Amino acid sequence: MRQKFSPQHISRLLMMIAFVCISFHGFGQQTGTRKNNIFYYPDSNSISDSYIKSQCRLDIYYPKNVKNFATVVWFHGGGITGGHREIPAALLDKGVAVIGVGYRLSPKAKAPAYLEDAAAAVAWAFKHIATYGGSNKLIFVSGHSAGGYLGAMISLDKQYLAKYKVDANDIAGVIPFSGQAITHFTVRQEMGIKDIQPTIDRYAPLYHVRSDAPPMLLITGDREMELLGRYEENAYLNRMMKLAGHKTTRLFELQGFDHGGMAQPAFPLLLKEVGELKKLILK
Numbered sequence: 001m002r003q004k005f006s007p008q009h010i011s012r013l014l015m016m017i018a019f020v021c022i023s024f025h026g027f028g029q030q031t032g033t034r035k036n037n038i039f040y041y042p043d044s045n046s047i048s049d050s051y052i053k054s055q056c057r058l059d060i061y062y063p064k065n066v067k068n069f070a071t072v073v074w075f076h077g078g079g080i081t082g083g084h085r086e087i088p089a090a091l092l093d094k095g096v097a098v099i100g101v102g103y104r105l106s107p108k109a110k111a112p113a114y115l116e117d118a119a120a121a122v123a124w125a126f127k128h129i130a131t132y133g134g135s136n137k138l139i140f141v142s143g144h145s146a147g148g149y150l151g152a153m154i155s156l157d158k159q160y161l162a163k164y165k166v167d168a169n170d171i172a173g174v175i176p177f178s179g180q181a182i183t184h185f186t187v188r189q190e191m192g193i194k195d196i197q198p199t200i201d202r203y204a205p206l207y208h209v210r211s212d213a214p215p216m217l218l219i220t221g222d223r224e225m226e227l228l229g230r231y232e233e234n235a236y237l238n239r240m241m242k243l244a245g246h247k248t249t250r251l252f253e254l255q256g257f258d259h260g261g262m263a264q265p266a267f268p269l270l271l272k273e274v275g276e277l278k279k280l281i282l283k
Contacts, residue, residue: 032093034061040101040124042164055104056117058124061087062097062132068282070138070172070274071097071129073122075147080106080114080186083146090267096274097134099125103150111187111203115160118150122171123164137281140173140274144263145227146186148179149205152237155216156208171214173277177266178220178259181206181233195228206237211245217273218251221262230259 036059041047063069072091076083085102092098103117126136141151154160155174161167183204185195193199200206218238223231234251241249252269254262 032061032063032097034059034087038124040121042120042124051104051108052117055102056120057085057102058121059085059087059100060097060132061092061100062134063093063095066095067133068135068138069095069097069133070140070278071099071125071134072140072142072270072274073099073101073125073151075101075103075118075121075141075143075150077143077145077147078105080146080149080184088263088267090264091271094271096271097129097132106186106190110190112160115150115153115203116163119154119160119163119166122154123161123166126164126166126170137170138172138274138278139170140175140270140277141171142175142177142270143179144177145179145259146184148176149184150179152176152179152181152205152216153203153208156205156210156213157202169212169214172281173273174214174216175270175273176218176234177263177270178226178230179205179218179234180230181237185228198229206233206240209237209240209244209246213241213246213249215248215273215277216241216246216250217269218249219262219266219269220251220253221257221259222255223253225256225258226262227259 037057040058041056047053076086085100087098087100101121103114122141125139129136141155143151152174155168155171158168183199183201187203188199218234220226220231220234231253238249238251254265257265
């Protein structure tokens with residue numbers, strides 16, 4: 001069932017989630033450790049492309065003195081033409097690790113280069129998170145706008161992670177913020193297609209709906225305030241996933257929030273989803 005949230009509901013929800021987070025993690029916040037500028041492709045010595053070496057890096061922030069923590073792999077927005085890797089402040093010191101991923105941008109790189117980057121970063125998390133104290137059973141994929149699109153694509157189209165012998169079904173949960181569900185407008189632009197001409201091809205999450213995908217929580221802003229048809233795209237993805245037999249896809253519409261503004265009230269929903277799925281996975 002689609003759920004709507006007014007600004008008043010959001011305020012109450014934030015207070016409730018804050019209380020839950022305090023109860024769950026204890027009254028003292030964890031002080032995390034941060035490591036920056038890690039090259040995430042597996043063999044840096046064999047890669048000579050300077051753009052890959054500069055862009056394909058990640059930062060990780062992880063809790064100290066915590067074992068088997070969950071990890072959120074976070075892809076920044078920016079239309080696949082801008083932006084930079086980031087670790088959102090709203091996710092700091094919440095008992096989870098956060099990996100902020102940089103990736104190649106258009107027009108300097110074209111599809112599927114940035115999808116390949118996204119997969120390599122998630123594969124890095126599966127391979128290395130245990131050395132930081134985390135569990136590779138608790139890798140969550142998220143991001144805002146273009147970042148949400150990248151995360152959804154590599155989670156639904158299994159070929160990208162399969163290259164690294166990672167089964168996309170092992171992702172604990174996919175939580176895109178206002179991600180495109182049709183072919184991304186920058187990918188379409190690379191093909192000479194206008195941004196208001198909808199296309200669903202192999203570069204669209206909708207093209208890869210399947211019943212056995214990881215749990216998926218789709219979050220958008222207000223349908224009347226969102227970028228282009230972002231809410232409607234996600235509503236269609238939600239419907240098609242259910243028709244395909246997927247039983248854990250849900251859609252939240254944050255009423256009163258536009259495309260950029262919806263991220264802040266979405267973060268508590270992400271953390272709540274991570275906490276609930278963690279309990280299910282580890283029980």
